[in-house]
Amino acid sequence: xxxxxxxxxxxxxxxxxxxxxxxxxxxxxxxxxxxxxxxxxxxxxxxxxxxxxxxxxxxxxxxxxxxxxxxxxxxxxxxxxxxxxxxxxxxxxxxxxxxxxxxxxxxxxxxxxxxxxxxxxxxxxxxxxxxxxxxxxxxxxxxxxxxxxxxxxxxxxxxxxxxxxxxxxxxxxxxxxxxxxxxxxxxxxxxxxxxxxxxxxxxxxxxxxxxxxxxxxxxxxxxxxxxxxxxxxxxxxxxxxxxxxxxxxxxxxxxxxxxxxxxxxxxxxxxxxxxxxxxxxxxxxxxxxxxxxxxxx
Amino acid sequence: xxxxxxxxxxxxxxxxxxxxxxxxxxxxxxxxxxxxxxxxxxxxxxxxxxxxxxxxxxxxxxxxxxxxxxxxxxxxxxxxxxxxxxxxxxxxxxxxxxxxxxxxxxxxxxxxxxxxxxxxxxxxxxxxxxxxxxxxxxxxxxxxxxxxxxxxxxxxxxxxxxxxxxxxxxxxxxxxxxxxxxxxx
Numbered sequence: 001x002x003x004x005x006x007x008x009x010x011x012x013x014x015x016x017x018x019x020x021x022x023x024x025x026x027x028x029x030x031x032x033x034x035x036x037x038x039x040x041x042x043x044x045x046x047x048x049x050x051x052x053x054x055x056x057x058x059x060x061x062x063x064x065x066x067x068x069x070x071x072x073x074x075x076x077x078x079x080x081x082x083x084x085x086x087x088x089x090x091x092x093x094x095x096x097x098x099x100x101x102x103x104x105x106x107x108x109x110x111x112x113x114x115x116x117x118x119x120x121x122x123x124x125x126x127x128x129x130x131x132x133x134x135x136x137x138x139x140x141x142x143x144x145x146x147x148x149x150x151x152x153x154x155x156x157x158x159x160x161x162x163x164x165x166x167x168x169x170x171x172x173x174x175x176x177x178x179x180x181x182x183x184x185x186x187x188x189x190x191x192x193x194x195x196x197x198x199x200x201x202x203x204x205x206x207x208x209x210x211x212x213x214x215x216x217x218x219x220x221x222x223x224x225x226x227x228x229x230x231x232x233x234x235x236x237x238x239x240x241x242x243x244x245x246x247x248x249x250x251x252x253x254x255x256x257x258x259x260x261x262x263x264x265x266x267x268x269x270x271x272x273x274x275x276x277x278x279x280x281x282x283x284x285x286x287x288x289x290x291x292x293x294x295x296x297x
Numbered sequence: 298x299x300x301x302x303x304x305x306x307x308x309x310x311x312x313x314x315x316x317x318x319x320x321x322x323x324x325x326x327x328x329x330x331x332x333x334x335x336x337x338x339x340x341x342x343x344x345x346x347x348x349x350x351x352x353x354x355x356x357x358x359x360x361x362x363x364x365x366x367x368x369x370x371x372x373x374x375x376x377x378x379x380x381x382x383x384x385x386x387x388x389x390x391x392x393x394x395x396x397x398x399x400x401x402x403x404x405x406x407x408x409x410x411x412x413x414x415x416x417x418x419x420x421x422x423x424x425x426x427x428x429x430x431x432x433x434x435x436x437x438x439x440x441x442x443x444x445x446x447x448x449x450x451x452x453x454x455x456x457x458x459x460x461x462x463x464x465x466x467x468x469x470x471x472x473x474x475x476x477x478x479x480x481x482x
Binding site (some may be wrong): 136 | 340344384388434437
């Protein structure tokens with residue numbers, strides 16, 4: 001459609017003035033936006049209060065949708081399960097036999113661990129989750145990877161707390177509202193988690209990449225010992241995440257580490273648990289800004 | 298004998314023409330409401346590990362602005378962008394700036410090329426969407442690396458392909474907007 005002719009008549013002074021005012025107001029809007037953008041790039045937490053207030057208001061809608069997602073996924077999984085049922089069954093049985101053996105081995109190791117810890121006089125209490133919550137949604141069209149969860153300060157959630165699913169680490173809380181919080185996922189490019197290889201002590205940093213994978217960067221450079229399929233768990237360095245939570249599995253080997261897939265796919269998770277910061281004193285003594293994740297280890 | 302008149306003669310696509318008129322609330326509210334609702338897409342139960350969902354609020358803004366010039370005021374980018382920023386995950390101010398600049402840009406374009414077909418509108422939208430996604434990623438506060446822009450390509454392609462669908466949805470909403478629902482006394 002052609003635009004209404006607003007600038008046609010040169011004799012209509014009022015119309016010309018209102019066109020001019022329109023441009024002026026719009027330019028002022030753009031300038032306000034630019035100023036706010038600079039402020040929020042400089043101080044990422046500046047608008048946190050406003051953001052969490054709005055997401056608190058909209059959270060109930062998202063919660064209803066989240067339960068629908070889980071139901072829908074189960075339905076499609078059930079249909080997909082009928083394909084190749086026979087061969088899958090055979091595979092599963094073989095895996096199960098191996099798993100039984102491994103389970104017994106693991107039980108033996110657990111007992112040995114307990115015995116050794118008792119001998120050393122170490123006491124490691126069970127970590128109780130602060131809250132259980134649903135993953136409501138994520139910023140799926142932005143270059144940043146944030147998710148919303150359905151628990152906030154009313155449930156005891158505070159910024160910096162790790163978010164864990166049964167499959168592994170999901171991310172950490174960035175901003176906490178009263179009944180909803182914003183979580184920085186592992187795949188966000190500002191997220192960095194200290195990890196180690198599950199079977200030995202090869203330490204590395206897991207950085208988020210924009211495309212949904214993680215980049216593992218070895219701390220000790222030299223020969224790259226990582227093999228495809230190696231599982232990495234949190235090392236506990238920095239005091240934020242407790243050790244031995246599964247993080248990623250190496251996929252493509254690079255010169256200084258590997259590209260890894262995240263183990264706990266947030267899309268497939270229903271409930272997540274929010275855990276307390278593992279060593280609050282250590283985190284506090286580092287005294288870093290909660291927003292600048294690159295410095296937070 | 299007088300022939301009975303065709304019962305549809307006094308109706309059109311927007312309802313009866315007798316004793317009915319457009320409602321100003323509907324006529325001016327529907328574009329705003331549809332763009333505001335599209336800003337809430339991050340609350341949809343889609344948990345993506347890479348940016349993949351098209352920027353729906355921006356696409357609706359483009360579609361409304363290109364189809365109905367003069368309906369959204371020039372300053373509409375400020376409130377619409379502000380609400381989009383609260384949910385999109387971008388730093389606050391990014392949407393305000395990009396929405397406002399887009400509206401001013403299309404206004405200038407309208408003065409130069411007033412008559413366009415849908416194909417030309419689509420090409421304009423492709424250009425603006427590309428600029429929006431790249432600039433949005435640039436100022437998002439994300440660590441700038443080569444993979445970031447490669448990761449934007451699927452989202453861009455999806456946005457381009459979805460623009461005609463969004464435009465069709467907007468034209469359906471436009472028909473709703475102009476329904477004659479107000480009863481004249």
